[in-house]
Amino acid sequence: MEFDPVLLAARRADSVARGHWRDRTINDDLDACVAGSPDTLALTAFERESGAVRRFTWRELAALADRIAVGLARLGVGRNDVVAMQLPNGWRFTALYLACSRIGAVLNPLMPIFREHELSFMLRHAEAKVFVVPAVFRHTDHEAMARGLKKDLPTLERILVVGGGGGGEDDFDALLTAPEWETAADAPAILTRSRPGPDDVTQLLYTSGTTGEPKGVMHSANTLMANIVPYAERLRLGRDDVVFMASPMAHQTGFMYGLMMPVMLGASAVLLDIWDPAKAAELIRSERASFTMASTPFLTDLSQVVAATGEGVPTLKTFLCAGAPIPGPLVEQARASLGAKIVSAWGMTENGAVTLIKLDDDDRLAVATDGCPLPGVEVKVVDAAGAELPAGESGRLVVRACSNFGGYLKRPQWNNTDADGWFDTGDLAYSTADGYIRISGRSKDVILRGGENIPVVEIESLLYRHPAVAQVAVVAYPDERLGERACAVIVARAGRTIDFAGMSDFLRAQKVAVPYIPEKLIVRDALPATPSGKIQKFKLREMLREGTL
Template sequence: MGAAELDIGASPAFSAEDAARYRAAGWWSDTTLSDAVRRNAERIPGRVAYIDHPSGALTWHEFDCTADALAQQLAGLGVARGDRIAVWHGDSAAIHVLFVAVERCGAVVVGIGARAGIQEVTQILHSAQPTLLISDQQRSSSAAAATAQYPVTLLALSADGGILSLDVTAKPGVVREEAQLGPDDVFLINSTSGTTGVPKCVLHTQNRWYYFHQKAVANGVLRSEDVFLPAIPAPFGFGIWTSHTTPIYLGATAVILQRFATEAAYQAIARHRVSVLCCVSTQLTMMMADPGRAGYDLSSLRVVFTGGEALPYRTAAEFEELTGATILQFYGSNETGLLSGTTVGDSRQRRLRTAGRIAPEMAVRLFDGDRDVTEEGRGQPACRGPATSLGYLGAADHDTLFTGDGWMRIGDICEIDADGYLTVTGRTSDFILRGGKNISAPQVEAAAMTHPAIVVAAAVAMPDQTFGEKVCLYAELADHHTVDLAGLVDYLMAQGVSKEILPERLIAIDELPRSPGGKIAKGRLRDDIRVRTQTGR
């Protein structure tokens, strides 16, 4: 298939001098995830690597052999160093084996979220330009529809008799060691919500996640004997380190849920003696709201990593009392990696009411626009350091992501106290934070306005006790047209829109409020939905 150079489009987020310094400090490594899998297969061959709950398990020896077999199948198809391989697959042990197989070929994984719709998949394929799309059986028909709109070879990953294989007829090829990726090469491209309504592709090296892994191990005192339950899908930032990077580097066991549900999570914790739970705040809140928790032994839990949104203090404290676990929070983004984190040595007040102390290796500044307001202790954070990504493929939104002098931004407003602890107090970007997932309001609006009844739409955050925020859509309707929420959702689903951006409330009004400059006054809409929610209207 032939290698293709990645169009990074902008200078990397670190220089050669930075890289040398990160290595000298031990923050970056010269080994890869593939190396770690081989090491685990040699040292602890019989230890379980991944468990597909409720049944099915893969040892480190089996993981290594299966990754080799899949890599040989890919090589037989002509996959070469630099090729991009899109993976659209439900969460399972298989996806982690496949990621390592792609790495061993020297290719780059283009990770697509399991709940993505055909429109989003097609946009990602167009941006990342992979040569192959590998899907599971559940997504095969949708994958076929997506590849009809973008020319890419479609393959299915199956598990006949528990043996993973690709549906190919080509003979297995030779996987050359020199072709394999290094820790500073791009190994993963995943997507993040775009403020223009189009997902952007983020470029990841392994070393940025190796650094994150080390912080997690230090902050949570993690061990190879730990059993992880990562509740976040693998293609995304939180999911990459909790289900892929850290379990592999540690040689630990990870329990994978095909889809998060509170009962399934409790069953997995009790059955597999899970010691490390990784979830967003909403999932923790949902677990505490489930009265069925009383029927399970959760005493094995030792550490819970969470983040992505504000953590309800009372809920978190009750979970700690129920399980005896210590809840830790990180703060960062898919693009920047972590900026701060709490540790098992922090007080409960610090752990549950802040996002932790700024990591000293991650230089963090606060901005108001392009003005440095670090000394004031409140502003939009931006960083430089060993956890940052390489930015967006093709330098999309480069000026939005970076400050003028090259610091990588996050779209929040934060406060940093005198002891270096960070608290998120607001957002600068037009996102709705639902259950730890950033949902682009313009993306929701663009999808909704394809409906013939909707002339103009504005999506805003609707307060919700469980998810923090949900998607509320205000709309001006065309003359003599009507549409209700169910009809709009059915229409959008038929258009292949991702489930994550579907509106959860629709309010039709004669005219959307506008500012003197003619822009939609979303502040007034947010005030309106807040009042409606409080009064039950």
């Protein structure tokens, strides 16, 4: 694979001079953990359904990473080859990224909710060489799905399966974690000759947008670490903390702050593969977790289960909540039940966390704002012409940050970054007099459901293929728990009908991820439109909120 992170070179000198880019990789930090505290607990991974628990010291985790790295090399994986995986949170996820980093391969995490429709595009676009999947996860046969896709993916050479139990030629553990590959005579050379530099692409992560196809976000060690360092400093996190992560590690949230940050801090990580608020509360207590980060529904669920059971989580100091505004009553409830500081934040796959409140800020700021910029980050709110707006006026939010991504894979025309390094986030916001921001809407046509972006244009395009659909608009409607849900507003073709079950079955037949399927259908004779015929989605959203649609 030839990567084109065109946005990195222009800001390298300034980022290094300002101390934001440390010119380190995750290899340096993992090696430092082994050298400094080899027998300290590094990682604990829990599987909710099986009850399995695996624990690793830094010495053991590094040895496992080396083992998998040499095993991947034996399979022909080398520098800049893409290793895609659709694994849930777990020790294999962490070890696989660390292994790829040893040999210069690029990890492409894919959400377990993705189905054939999303996967076929992403695997082809990324030119994935290896695809790692669970045999079955949450009642979905991922192995069968992957094998069904392989025939149409010319670059995909191997599918590796976790948990199949067969020990066959594609069994992940039989190939990569059981043999002691790290003891082979040529292992030292394999583990050192292709290690990536700090500006090489190390992570490829797809994000939904308005273009009708997912975009492959390219990050280097420098861009990722330039965010994690000030993030941890603002939250006063260090090696004595225990990071609990139940947010998917195939999202930037879980990847940066549940996988990379603990290694960089030398802190212990605790992973949970399937969200279960009762289990989460139990693990926070038993593992003495002090920090976690997740979207609003996770905070709601955890605070409710703790309040209902009366069993507290006394070690939890901070819960960082992002992905949707935090309702005021929820902050009050969570503070009372969890006893933790609730921190609001805003960020994107393209740059990680951009703004967050400070630990000493009044709790009201977690409700009223999305925080202030991290060190190394500049934000401004501009009008349509690019002129900066005064505090209180809503406009486009643009960001210039040391953690900005390297660009979109094979789509530099979509990088949305001007000559001065300002990235147009596609979000609308306003600033306060003291430099905090508040996201006030999204200019990009995406619905944020429980922290998960729903690719509206893509879903609409699929629905237009339905023989009964003449017009369709997918818009958000508010939801107390998830922040937003999706509603499809459809005009049916003459003589045709469509109902919710028919719409849902049609999208399932297109192999769409289940959370992307609209959860409400409204059929109308016409949609509000401009004189030129453009659908006025803002009117549909208003009508949904007011109950007049």
